[in-house]
Amino acid sequence: MKLRLTFLCLILICILTCAQDKNPTNKDNSYKIVVSDLNIPWGFTFLPDGSMLITEKSGELIHFKNGKKTKITGLPDIYLRGQGGLLDIILHPNYKENGWFYFSYASSEGEGDGGNTAIARAKLKGSRITDLEVLYKATPNTKKGQHFGSRLVFDREGYLFFTIGERGERDINPQDITKDCGKVYRLNADGSIPSDNPFVDSPKAKKAIYSYGHRNPQGMTLHPKTKEIWTHEHGPKGGDEINIIKAGKNYGWPVISYGVNYIGTKFTDITEKEGMEEPLHYWNPSIAPSGMAFIDSNKYGDWNGNLLVGSLKFQYLDMCSLKNNKVIKEERLLNGLGRVRCIEQGPDGYIYVGIENLGIIKLIRK
Template sequence: MKIRLPFLCLILTCMLACAQDKNPINTENTYDIVVSDLSIPWGFTFLPDKSILITEKSGKLIHFKNGKKTSIKGLPKIYVRGQGGLLDIVCHPDYKNNGWFYFSYASPEGEGNGGNTAIARAKLKGDSITNFQLLYKATPNTTKGQHFGSRLVFNKEGYLFFTIGERGERDINPQDITRDCGKIYRINADGSIPADNPFVNTINAKKAIYSYGHRNPQGMTLHPTTKEIWTHEHGPKGGDEINIIKPGKNYGWPVISYGVNYSGTAFTDISKKEGMEEPLHYWDPSIAPSGMAFISSDNYGNWKGNLLVGSLKFQYLDRCTIKDNKVVAEERLLNGLGRVRSVEQGPDGYIYVGIENIGIVKLKRK
């Protein structure tokens, strides 16, 4: 029997799609668009009055209130290149009383061409920022456009954690604690270094480093029960990871990995090594994760306690069922809607998702 070429191509296409789509598609969720017409909503945070501060990677800070978007003036100079620009944003836990919000961005400040990730705080007054303070600036500057990080999370003790990617210097930065980049950091809310940070007494070490051996962490969240810091990070081709962050630990990049070079060649032949932390979960093929949040409210029934991770590559929200700190099941939500960039649980207990070229949507469940 002859099989026509177009029919054969159709069969092969379907087989490939099925092979890649390992997770079932959920058809029981819907969404409402809360903020429309956003390009790359890299991060967002809710204010006590239920308005939202939103970062656009292009360098715009937007205040969404009463259905209206206002561009906020007074931002520092932002280095927009590749994956760099205006990045994450979070409110101080006591924002209602002190008015501080914190944001990360690619900054050209300092010596050398290009830029690197910076952490700052400011207050909002009308349509402008005030009381701007630069808290941390990674060095050196570089014109490379990849791996800026960067997520921000306050823990229950009021420390600010932030991530900075290894800036494309795989074999130089992540394993060297005397250099910035490829690290997760911890500082006090005023930018000072906590006295019990793991490397404060190590000669020449960057004192703000909390853990090292990371590639490009673009997801970080606080576990609602254990209060541990969870992160995910981009691997190369394969090897995207979820990790629980512990002080002073080495997470292995690029010595251990489940990924390979984008060309398909190997850069390491091991996925575990003594003294290096293994991920609690990894994706192969890579999903290109961005944004991360636990469901801690009762709004979604038996989804409470699930972890949500955005996928840039495959354009869905990954609902991960966790048991004993392992991902035991995954399900695709908002499948094909767009590149998921940011995920937050709002003050109303609902999940809000920043999707490129759409905006911020509110996840519903029938």
């Protein structure tokens, strides 16, 4: 009996070792803490003078400059529940000329109890924001605490893309273009609807929708070469995925998926279906991805062109090597440092990473 147990233990160790080897830890990296003592830095962006605007999920907007944190006042009311709070933040591409920055947050404005994702823009004057404009507010409100989505990206043509998760309504929202949630959206910078959005002529459709059939996209970035919008999204138990977003396309949730319910039961038997986009990559088991950025500088040698994805669940930065839009290799960076929430390439070409209960660090290659 003892020999049998020993043999089974050896097999288990071998399986675990092999699983780890599929995503080896890259030792050729270190880091420097740039901003310390942050709880959940959900998003951050660099201002032209090199200072930073940082969102804390708890509802604080922080200006970090010359080693000092200043709390910015004048924010709208932030609805704090579950995964909701103050979320992503980016600058307008012409920020130097117009001063607009954009942010996403959970809001209780509108009809019904609870809250939903909102997108706003504002300007910074000293230590407070001015000229606040709410550009989009998803409906209806709900007391559910999950799947707010909320990543923001400008493309090269000046369109604002943002994500909203399906808010825990798997069988109601993502496949219905007359409803908010479970979508990627596109607006003009002033909040108006682009005339060539894919559903502007569809009766009762939400005109801002750009793609649908999403679960909870918490990563979005612009490919530095192709200029395409890339996203990743949380699956349930298994089935986290990376997608390239195309106008009007259906990304399948929950009809197709590589995941199962959290209790292990199935909600679908298929991973592909005509008229639905399959992911270019998926994770099983789930890594709980958050934050997403390409390396597009000469600071990291042959890492240039790789895709970085944060893992909340396993607390590492996943570096994905790509070939023909396929992930051919994965390596763990910053392994065990903490839950990776957000990733940005700074104006100096270095990668900066927001890590829960630590702060914002600069990735250094030895």
